[in-house]
Amino acid sequence: MEDDELALLRDTAARIAESLRPADTTRLTAADPSRGAAVLERAGLTGMRAAGATATQVAVVATELARTLAPVAYVDREAGDDAALTLALLCADLVGVARGALDDALQHAHTRAQFGRAIGAFQAVAHLAADAAVDLAAAEAFASHAAWAVDALPPDEATAVATAAREVCAEAAVSVCETAIQILGGMGMTWEHLAHVRLRRAHAERRRGVAGERKAGALPDLRALDSPAEAAFRSELIAWIDRFDAGAHDSAGRPRLAWHRALYAAGYVGVSFPAASGGRGMPAAYEAIVNDELGFRGMPPVPPIGHLAHALRRFGSDAQRGTHLADLLSGAVAWCQGFSEPGAGSDLAALTTKARRDGDAYIVDGAKIWTSDAVDSDRCLLLCRTGGAGHKGLSMLIVPMDAPGVRVDPIVTAFETREFAQVFFDGVRVPVGDLLGAEGDGWGIAMALLAYERGPADIGWTSRLAAAVADMRVRGTGGDPVLAHRLDHAERWLYALRLRVRTRLRMRGPEADGDPGPEGSIDKLLLTRVDKLIGRLRLDLLGDEAMTGYLWSRAAGIYGGTEQIQRDIVAQRVLGLPRGR
Incomplete structure (x- = not known):
């Protein structure tokens, strides 16, 4: 029907x-x-x-x-x-x-x-x-x-x-x-x-x-629900994974970019983007298939650039799309996202990084923090203030990371990685042609971008959680009935999350023209809940071996907008409750 x-x-x-x-x-x-x-x-x-x-x-x-x-x-x-x-x-x-x-x-x-x-x-x-x-x-x-x-x-x-x-x-x-x-x-x-x-x-x-x-009993694999076309695409992807030689694509300097470029060359980055932009013009559900199989096979995820690419696709000029989009998808040019600041995290409308118009350029001064992959990036999609206070004064600039006045200081995380950084801008000159949209459009662009960043399938997280549950099934719970019950419980809620994701992806249409909208915050909250459930269970089952994953699960309620902000969005923009004063 x-x-x-x-x-x-x-x-x-x-x-x-x-x-x-x-x-x-x-x-x-x-x-x-x-x-x-x-x-x-x-x-x-x-x-x-x-x-x-x-x-x-x-x-x-x-x-x-x-x-x-x-x-x-x-x-x-x-x-x-x-x-x-x-x-x-x-x-x-x-x-x-x-x-x-x-x-x-x-x-x-x-x-x-x-x-x-x-x-x-x-x-x-x-x-x-x-x-x-x-x-x-x-x-x-x-x-x-x-x-x-x-x-x-x-x-x-x-x-x-x-x-x-x-x-x-x-x-x-x-x-x-x-x-x-x-x-x-x-x-x-x-x-x-x-x-x-x-x-x-x-x-x-x-x-x-x-x-x-x-x-008790195993739930049917959701991958079996693929349409004939989806199943053929999945088989093609699996065959490529089986042939992939990590050593042939190794890069001592920028391993993430090496993986990005290898995956793109095989046709598995931006598959839902138009062919003219370097994609394959497929429905958004195919993006989830790629993330699924990479996660199940223990491979690195698809590079997390989908939210940036969607922002360029939707809001960039013809010239900007022609200059940047294909290179972003292919990994020829690495990008990062400059949003959070030391004094503006959840409250992005309070950010203070300024871009002052000076003839045919903007002069940028300020600082960003928690900027993912900034150390290896060539471009930054920067949310900054070109006007007065509040969200109406915000704009979005494309900033070269090698421009004079840009400084990147890595941040060591609790997992002993350096994927985050603080980025300083001191009198950085950015051409007016690198303004994304119009002055004052920054808030709307940022909200559309964040809706993609919060998607469980868009960030490739559901398959990682499914792989974690499958690993716990193989290892067993040592006959502990409490742990066995918790594993059943976690698996059921993960299954519910994956069902929700499948439905939501099919609602986007064949070319992903619409962003996930405010209901994406429901997806993010459900993902956060399941991630924490599985992270804590793995820690209790496997001990220190699972500590890094557990710590990452705690971060699930922070990155892409905190749980508390997501609840505000759901309450006000999905359920229609009035805003607080």
């Missing part, structure tokens, strides 16, 4: 569900007689043929009915020996209950005022709502996949998927319902309000046993 058909079905089901929404708990009695095929009867009202309904169709209707707590006990549908179908419907119900709980909480956060403003403007409330949105996004991705699996996979695989999905959906639903009560305050603890009903229902379905469900 096409996405637009599912959307129409969802909208129709939502209208029916709203008509059945109970006003309070009086219509929600334990003796509700609706059982069996009730969900299909309701689905029939949407115009869907009940007899031939797919699990995906039924799950869409089930989710909407659960969202409003419509009095239809569709999860009690007699499914016979079809454990996967029963579990998939439970997942749909859990997602619907959680969605309804969050909707109620958001409405309250908009209308309830304290200290002269809506409570949703308070960061404490906004961050609760943002975390709930991350839980819900993971559950929605897994629930949709579970329903699809019932229709598309062999029964054993479908049951494995649906069993794992139920675990994630139940955990997420309980968390979201608990959060909703916290946001609702005392109102959420009254008998008449539906909040406690939602929480009771989430717990009941979390504990419910389903005959035939699997308590």
Whole structure:
């Protein structure tokens, strides 16, 4: 079924569900007689043929009915020996209950005022709502996949998927319902309000046993979901990896650039960029395939230049794209990104590096910090101030790193690397033609660029985490049941992250014309959560051998914008909560 058909079905089901929404708990009695095929009867009202309904169709209707707590006990549908179908419907119900709980909480956060403003403007409330949105996004991705699996996979695989999905959906639903009560305050603890009903229902379905469900077992490899064209591309990539000779591409001076150039020469950097710019014109999902296979094979990731390349592609002039884009993708010229400053990290609008117009050039003075790969870079995409205070006074310049007045001081990290540096600009002269966009466009360009930098697939991180989990599976947990449970838990949440990433990449279109937008902050928060989960587990399982990875997992909540800033973005730009003062 096409996405637009599912959307129409969802909208129709939502209208029916709203008509059945109970006003309070009086219509929600334990003796509700609706059982069996009730969900299909309701689905029939949407115009869907009940007899031939797919699990995906039924799950869409089930989710909407659960969202409003419509009095239809569709999860009690007699499914016979079809454990996967029963579990998939439970997942749909859990997602619907959680969605309804969050909707109620958001409405309250908009209308309830304290200290002269809506409570949703308070960061404490906004961050609760943002975390709930991350839980819900993971559950929605897994629930949709579970329903699809019932229709598309062999029964054993479908049951494995649906069993794992139920675990994630139940955990997420309980968390979201608990959060909703916290946001609702005392109102959420009254008998008449539906909040406690939602929480009771989430717990009941979390504990419910389903005959035939699997308590453990490997989840199907998501790489098996490739389309024929994607599978052919993956096979081509695997063959190249198998032939790759690292020694033939070794470079004592700039090993990262040597890898970049070898990967580009083989056709695996910027595959979603137009051919005229040095890419292959493929859909954005192919970028994830490259990152996946490199991560699974223990190879270095794709050079992290996608966010810079997208900024040039979208905002550069024809002359700038012609001069810089192909060289950036190929690694012929190395680039870095100059954003953070000693006094402006999360608050980029407060940066003080200035660019003063002087005839046909800008004179740049200031300093940047935490600039990745600055030591080896030839160009810097520099966010600087050309106007007054605030974000409206910011512009973006392309600055040669060998220009007089540029100084780079490496920073040694806790992992004993020198990939970061502080960069000083002292009277650096930059031609006006190297202004990206127009004066004052810097903030918009920076926000679009950061949306790509936060993407789990764009930075090649999901496959590294998957490889880490696979390694722990091979090593085993030494018979420790607690560690075994934590490994199962981490693997399920990583699977949810990867499902979310697949869906989001397919929404970008064939040439990645749109940036990930504010919902990319949900992806980044989910990535951060999973990264920390796996980093701590590896440390507890492997000891000092895993310390570097653990320390990197702590950095996941910092680079690309801190967790706290990502929560602000989700709360305000995704959930629509008011800004704080």
